[in-house]
Amino acid sequence: MSDFAFTIGEPDAVEKTVPVTFTIAGEAYSRPVNADYGDSGTYSATGTLLRVLDVGRGVINQVTLGTLKSDDVIAAEIAEKQAEAASAPEPASGAGGTPEATTGA
Numbered sequence: 683m684s685d686f687a688f689t690i691g692e693p694d695a696v697e698k699t700v701p702v703t704f705t706i707a708g709e710a711y712s713r714p715v716n717a718d719y720g721d722s723g724t725y726s727a728t729g730t731l732l733r734v735l736d737v738g739r740g741v742i743n744q745v746t747l748g749t750l751k752s753d754d755v756i757a758a759e760i761a762e763k764q765a766e767a768a769s770a771p772e773p774a775s776g777a778g779g780t781p782e783a784t785t786g787a
């Protein structure tokens with residue numbers, strides 16, 4: 683695949699990941715990738731790059747098979763669900779709500 687690129691963000695020392703955006707045929711696919719901290723616990727940019735390349739091969743395969751959604755598709759799906767939720771009617775008050783407290787005499 684000739685149209686493949688990626689960007690690696692700053693490592694997250696707590697999560698031990700790096701944010702990576704893979705771009706394939708003009709579509710972006712973002713995900714955290716496990717960073718390489720080696721046996722000493724020190725971040726290795728070279729080791730992380732090798733891991734990113736390995737993950738990239740899997741991303742390419744998933745895109746080729748049509749089993750991975752791009753960031754744009756995911757964002758559109760989220761926006762659609764938010765719009766549906768915002769336009770859903772509110773439940774009628776008293777219907778299925780908490781029963782009123784009663785006092786005994």
